[in-house]
Amino acid sequence: MKTRLSFLFIFFFCLVVSGFAAPVDLEYKETSVNDEFAKVDKLEKFLADHPEATLETVKKNHPELLEGYQLVTTTETNLLTPQEMPIAGGFWWGCCLGIVGLGLVYFITDNDHDEVRKALWGCVISTIFWGLGGLWDPFGWF
Known part of the structure; x- marks a missing residue:
């Protein structure tokens, strides 16, 4: 009996809490996807035609190719640093x-x-x- 009540309580609790979740826009918008890939295609074609180009030269000479991108210019990454042990050494x-x-x-x-x-x-x-x-x-x- 207690197990059923616990299950029902957890079920209704999850049902109520899930009602507070914001709706997610999962609609596929082909035009916006195509626009984003068109920008990437322009940049890719430029880099294929100019293999000696660096990020700095593209920023200086062709800033329109990087418009709308948020680039990370540092090479620091957390993937290779050792993790510390939690709680104790x-x-x-x-x-x-x-x-x-x-x-x-x-x-x-x-x-x-x-x-x-x-x-x-x-x-x-x-x-x-x-x-x-x-x-x-x-x-x-x-």
């Missing part, structure tokens, strides 16, 4: 989760050698700590 991930934490650090940081080394040390230290704890049991708990 790599050492604590390796220390608390062992080999699983080591794997998580490896994949999340995209093989950032420094973080993986810290996670490995955390894994080794926790293994030694728990291994010694198993050998030395003064109270007979284990």
